[in-house]
Amino acid sequence: xxxxxxxxxxxxxxxxxxxLAGLGMPKPSADLPQLGTLIAPLPEGPAKxxxxxxxxxxxxxxxxxxxxxxxxxWTANVTKMIGWGAEVPxxxxxxxxxxxxxxxxxxxxxxRPVAVSPIRANR
Amino acid sequence: xxxxxxxxxxxxxxxxxxxxxxxxASTALGLPRPERRLLQMNAYAPDAETPLDLLTTYITPNDxxxxxxxxNATAPDPRTWKLTVDGEVALPLELSLADLKRFPRTTxxxxxxxxxxxxxxxxxxxPGIQWRYGAVGNARWTxxxxxxxxxxxxxxxxxxxxxxxxxxxxxxxxxxxxRSLEIVKALEDAxxxxxxxxxxxxxxxxxxxxxxxxxxxxxxxxxxxxxxSPQPDPEKGxxxxxxxxxxxxxxxxxxxxxxxxxxxxxxxxxKSNITGAPARARVGSPATIRGVAFSGAPDIAKVExxxxxxxxWKTADLGREHDPYAWRLWSLPWTPKSPGKVRLAARATDSRxxxxxxxxxxxxxxxxxxxxxxxxxxxxx
Numbered sequence: 001x002x003x004x005x006x007x008x009x010x011x012x013x014x015x016x017x018x019x020l021a022g023l024g025m026p027k028p029s030a031d032l033p034q035l036g037t038l039i040a041p042l043p044e045g046p047a048k049x050x051x052x053x054x055x056x057x058x059x060x061x062x063x064x065x066x067x068x069x070x071x072x073x074w075t076a077n078v079t080k081m082i083g084w085g086a087e088v089p090x091x092x093x094x095x096x097x098x099x100x101x102x103x104x105x106x107x108x109x110x111x112r113p114v115a116v117s118p119i120r121a122n123r
Numbered sequence: 124x125x126x127x128x129x130x131x132x133x134x135x136x137x138x139x140x141x142x143x144x145x146x147x148a149s150t151a152l153g154l155p156r157p158e159r160r161l162l163q164m165n166a167y168a169p170d171a172e173t174p175l176d177l178l179t180t181y182i183t184p185n186d187x188x189x190x191x192x193x194x195n196a197t198a199p200d201p202r203t204w205k206l207t208v209d210g211e212v213a214l215p216l217e218l219s220l221a222d223l224k225r226f227p228r229t230t231x232x233x234x235x236x237x238x239x240x241x242x243x244x245x246x247x248x249x250p251g252i253q254w255r256y257g258a259v260g261n262a263r264w265t266x267x268x269x270x271x272x273x274x275x276x277x278x279x280x281x282x283x284x285x286x287x288x289x290x291x292x293x294x295x296x297x298x299x300x301x302r303s304l305e306i307v308k309a310l311e312d313a314x315x316x317x318x319x320x321x322x323x324x325x326x327x328x329x330x331x332x333x334x335x336x337x338x339x340x341x342x343x344x345x346x347x348x349x350x351x352s353p354q355p356d357p358e359k360g361x362x363x364x365x366x367x368x369x370x371x372x373x374x375x376x377x378x379x380x381x382x383x384x385x386x387x388x389x390x391x392x393x394k395s396n397i398t399g400a401p402a403r404a405r406v407g408s409p410a411t412i413r414g415v416a417f418s419g420a421p422d423i424a425k426v427e428x429x430x431x432x433x434x435x436w437k438t439a440d441l442g443r444e445h446d447p448y449a450w451r452l453w454s455l456p457w458t459p460k461s462p463g464k465v466r467l468a469a470r471a472t473d474s475r476x477x478x479x480x481x482x483x484x485x486x487x488x489x490x491x492x493x494x495x496x497x498x499x500x501x502x503x504x
Contacts, residue, residue, distance in 0.1 A: 036166045058294045060166035068248035085295025113162035118186035
């Protein structure tokens with residue numbers, strides 16, 4: 001292909017894609033973050049500090065933020081996790097359950113998983 | 124929280140043209156533009172599922188395959204890693220990766236699905252990772268047959284259960300993920316795999332070697348495998364006696380059972396998903412609906428679609444590619460008859476006659492969801 005023909009092809013493509021953009025075609029997205037690079041904080045509240053210390057050593061807040069559990073279910077889960085080593089001061093335990101049930105109760109539909117990059121082979 | 128920016132990253136011309144081609148192809152089919160990505164369910168320990176619109180190929184690529192961890196694990200050094208075979212055997216073994224690779228090489232193509240895939244779809248909600256549809260994939264697993272390893276060790280007739288353990292240590296007082304499965308199944312078709320889709324098994328998938336149990340849920344597929352130990356009795360502990368159990372006789376939604384009223388999960392339930400359908404269609408213009416179907420039975424007998432809530436069903440074409448316990452791709456040209464919102468639902472039937480139910484059977488841990496999968500399509504005149 002001559003240089004002139006190449007230019008013509010590039011120009012045609014440019015016009016074509018500009019036309020597509022004008023038609024409201026989906027735009028290419030930004031590069032996606034990698035799995036594990038987006039760490040969402042837990043919501044504010046009186047027991048946030050207790051939840052941070054008790055829960056986030058072993059797993060991210062994603063696990064909490066996606067739950068829709070009753071106070072009874074949260075009580076059972078907090079008991080289970082304390083048995084597995086979560087550090088919750090005895091006098092803050094009920095407060096923690098109330099915080100979890102308030103923020104991540106049956107009506108919690110706010111969680112959306114973030115889109116992340118495919119996993120590179122060396123990870 | 125870091126915010127995912129919607130701004131455009133700098134693009135090379137090649138990348139721009141490549142994306143244009145993908146856009147064109149997708150638009151021609153009336154499909155959304157596929158974007159290679161995973162959905163993060165847990166930043167750490169890493170849990171991520173594959174979006175349904177990417178589960179459109181017979182083989183799920185390694186980089187798009189869902190990942191699931193109980194805790195932050197460290198992959199062992201393949202140079203020093205050993206697989207111990209002990210228990211009810213005449214000759215205990217300690218195998219390096221090189222030793223393992225000297226056994227006859229075998230490849231199986233089959234589905235790996237997390238026991239909790241679809242948990243978020245149960246009502247009332249249950250605790251655990253709220254997987255939707257994508258904690259599942261189909262891959263070629265290459266390794267050595269468990270049967271050959273146990274034969275070399277001289278497994279005894281007293282062995283009824285194969286105990287398995289990985290190198291990953293749990294944090295704090297969390298119980299270890301120690302498991303067992305019936306030795307009959309392990310001897311039938313389980314393998315110790317060191318390759319996934321022709322590449323060395325990736326660390327997040329259990330490198331250097333993991334167990335592959337065709338047709339059975341992912342909790343049996345021990346990653347970072349360190350021990351195979353045939354024993355007379357099942358393994359004990361939280362992940363056998365409490366976790367990964369399903370009611371012997373399930374009750375109404377919300378009814379919970381004691382562990383002794385439940386059994387360990389084994390085979391997958393028959394299931395199909397719609398992975399490609401247009402958001403909009405025109406009366407009289409055929410649109411292609413695509414999907415995957417799989418089961419704990421070796422094959423899928425048929426996949427059907429309904430656009431009238433199950434009154435009438437049309438049988439889909441099954442894909443040519445097929446292996447025992449692998450998924451089948453399926454497709455069906457569907458022509459809308461009248462305008463309005465239409466709900467299309469798919470159901471699969473497996474080679475043993477099990478039919479995917481309208482509603483999955485609620486269970487307290489949210490395992491093995493397999494209700495009809497449906498999509499809504501806006502039909503215009």
